[in-house]
Amino acid sequence: MMKEFDVVIIGAGPGGMTSALYASRANLSVVMLDRGLYGGQMNNTAAIENYTGFKSVMGPDLAKDMYKSSTQFGAKYAYGVVESIEDHGRYKIVHTDSGDYQATVVIIATGSKNRKLGIPGENEYAGKGVSYCAVCDGNFFRNKKVIVVGGGNSAISEGLYLSHLVAQVVVIHRRDQLRADKVYQKRAFANPKMKFVWNSNVTKINGDGKKVTGVEVRNKKTGKTSHLTTDGIFIYIGNVPMTSAFKNLKITDAKGWIKSNDQMETRIPGIYAIGDVRENQLRQIATAVGDGGIAGQNAYEYIQSLNDSKN
Template sequence: MTMTKQADVVVIGAGPGGLTAALYASRSNLSVIIIDRGIYGGQMNNTAEIENYPGFKSVLGPDLAKQMYEGATQFGAEYVYGNVTQVEDQGQYKLVHTDDGDYQAKAVIVATGSDHRKLGVPGEDQYSGRGVSYCAVCDGAFFKDREVAVIGGGDSAVEEGIYLAQLASKVTIIHRRDQLRAQKILQQRAFDNPKIDFVWNADTKEILGDDQKVTGVRYVDKVSGESHTLPASGTFIYVGIDALTEPFKNLGILDEKGWVKTDDHMRTAVPGILALGDVRKKTLRQITTAVGDGGLAGQEAFNYIQELDDKMKQKVAD
């Protein structure tokens, strides 16, 4: 029978936010276990070059991930592989279930992040990081004075299209309907921008490229049935984003769309359970914002455990 491992804090997710939370909690002399189903660093490992993280003019994603991991574990935090299936609130303790065993902790920090919905077309995975992107703020600078395509028609697609227009020579927004779904004010800004064009009623079929990078997008006109190719050096995809929160549905800490609800201190409605980074509903999903959340969550875990221990001591004394 597998024994339940114990720690003061369990951090679920080893992206930049989770690693920062582990750093702050372990530096406060708490025992910390970090659980992730993949390699530490999260999406940083899929980013060739990061140019907007303070302290670095430019740094490779995997290199920054390694440095963050080394910093997070220097005070004793332990990193383990595991797929978390559920978290139980047992009052003073929380029970974290994984495929490989259970973990008991006084505080749990949810840092599982979110995932961009994919088109599921040929070339999307092949050219990911080589012209296919899901973040204009992250990668837009690589396409300065070049033509790019944005796929989608909601707020994110239009906002990112407007952002890209400051950098690219031309932005073409490809949408499967005959009108945008974005807020009217965003639509008007895009329509008024001379560097933004639109392709309507377009069903994207393939991301095209050569041996090295993206060269264009193939789509079919849903009205005429004709196939067209749009030349583009980069393709930015915005067809939705989902929080990775399936294991936490039983806790009552999610909103109607699956995002974890927290206050400004990263606290959820369940005492001792905190959440940070991209798993929260927020407007900017960046390494810097995740790190900021992580510092708050790690410190708040320490504060919560201190209060919990004081109450237990008082109870014994009484």
């Protein structure tokens, strides 16, 4: 049977949960659909230090608190992998692997996923030493040597987290300086367990068939290739949007990011996009929450305008 709601929110990260709070508080029927646990990437983050109101908070703890807040006015949460959306003007149909939903408004909050290096050995050793989540897998590498690839906030903050568990963290970055916030850089450079390899790319991940044993690294300036032994490699080189289910709507740019204005509206009335899935420069919990509040309120305004036009 078709399940009917005023608002379907695709994704239950910080943006999606904030939209659910605002829309349900306006007495709209709301469901959040997600393919995993509510909270999104917050569940894979050790300590969050740049969200107002908290000096430092564990990602999973913040996710739980947000979920309680987002459902206090009746918003529902359901598992579902969204396959496509049909636009029928005044209503939309969201097709999932566990049934279909009809709604007046759809808010897309699917976020993004870790970008892969795309090198030999990466897929072969996924889960066998190749990881994209220090919080998830760091404990498997206690007192061992690991490599972190990347130079942004995610790479350095997760490297710092790993340094409390492992014997050594080697950061490999393709540039000659980090892009991470200065507070992370200061901590990383002062950490005796963290070493840095500059102007270099990992070109291959080696293993013995069961686990990672090392990586091949190419220096961009000299062209020289060297081998580094390691027990694991954590990859943080950016993100790609999770928007393949929405390509038929033609609301994405060439790279797959959804285009929406400052009111979170896409080119299709009644379909909004928020958070990390947007074509946006800054992708943080704070920006996702801001987007979510705008979209949740605008969902109410849009539905009211449709109701007024009937009278």
